[in-house]
Amino acid sequence: MSTAIDQGRYREVLGHFASGVTVVAALTEDGPLGFTCQSFSALSLNPALVMISPAKTSSSWPRMQAVGSFCVSVLSDEQEAVALAFATSGGPKFEGVGYHSAASGSPIIDESLAFIDCEIDRVIEAGDHLVVIAKVRELGLGEGRPLLYYRSGFAGLGQ
Numbered sequence: 001m002s003t004a005i006d007q008g009r010y011r012e013v014l015g016h017f018a019s020g021v022t023v024v025a026a027l028t029e030d031g032p033l034g035f036t037c038q039s040f041s042a043l044s045l046n047p048a049l050v051m052i053s054p055a056k057t058s059s060s061w062p063r064m065q066a067v068g069s070f071c072v073s074v075l076s077d078e079q080e081a082v083a084l085a086f087a088t089s090g091g092p093k094f095e096g097v098g099y100h101s102a103a104s105g106s107p108i109i110d111e112s113l114a115f116i117d118c119e120i121d122r123v124i125e126a127g128d129h130l131v132v133i134a135k136v137r138e139l140g141l142g143e144g145r146p147l148l149y150y151r152s153g154f155a156g157l158g159q
Contacts, residue, residue: 011152015150015151015152016150016151018148018149018150018155019038019039019040019148019149019150020038020040020074020075020146020147020148020149021036021037021038021074021075021079021083021146021147021148021149021154022036022037022038022040022052022072022073022074022075023035023036023037023072023073023075023082023083023086023109023112024037024040024052024054024064024070024071024072025064025070025071025073025099025106025107025108025109026063026064026067026069026070026071026106026107027067027101027104027105027106027107028063028064028066028067030063031094032094032099032107033060033063033064033093034060034086034093034094034107035054035058035060035061035086035087035093036083036084036086036087037052037053037054037072038149039052039053039054039129040052040053040072043133047135048135048136049121049133049134049135049136050072050116050118050133050134050136051131051132051133051134052070052072052132052134053126053129053130053131053132054129054130054132055128055129055130056125056128056129056130057128059089059090061130065120065123065132068119068120069104069105069106069117069118069119069120069134069137070106070117070118070120070134071102071104071106071107071108071115071116071117071118072115072116072117072118073107073108073109073112073114073115074112074113074114074115074116074146075109075112075113075146075147076111076112076113076142076144076145076146076147077144077145077146077147077148077156077157078111078144078147079109079111079112079147080147080154082097082109083147083154085097094107097109097110098110098111102115102117102137102138103117103137103138104117104119104137104138108140111142111144112142113141113142113143113144113145113146114139114140114141114142115138115139115140115142116136116138116139117136117137117138117139118134118135118136118137119134119135119137120132120133120134121133121134121135145157
């Protein structure tokens with residue numbers, strides 16, 4: 001038996017689960033491309049796998065998938081403006097945002113807390129999103145405190 005879940009209630013309840021905020025980025029033939037993603041998690045230690053969940057409606061994801069690799073930059077609590085810039089659809093998201101390249105060529109957002117450079121392993125359809133499982137190829141750490149997404153807004157850990 002299937003029970004319909006009210007979408008507003010679903011968002012309200014799941015919004016009480018704080019998540020980190022990341023930018024997922026790839027280098028395409030047209031230049032760097034990325035989007036804000038809080039649907040990111042570690043999946044497996046051996047082999048080292050992570051997963052992201054872009055929306056099926058994403059205009060960026062198909063172009064990134066064609067590249068076959070991407071880099072996840074974990075944002076600090078001082079990078080809310082970066083998160084907002086990459087959350088918008090279209091436009092020059094990298095304008096004014098510093099970045100450097102991972103070994104794969106994928107962009108790493110400057111001053112992020114960490115980065116995880118990945119090669120796409122498989123993509124699974126799941127409702128209105130995709131589950132992307134990726135092999136970790138390179139890792140790195142920065143400094144600072146995490147930017148969190150909580151109850152439909154950004155938050156930090158405080159002092």
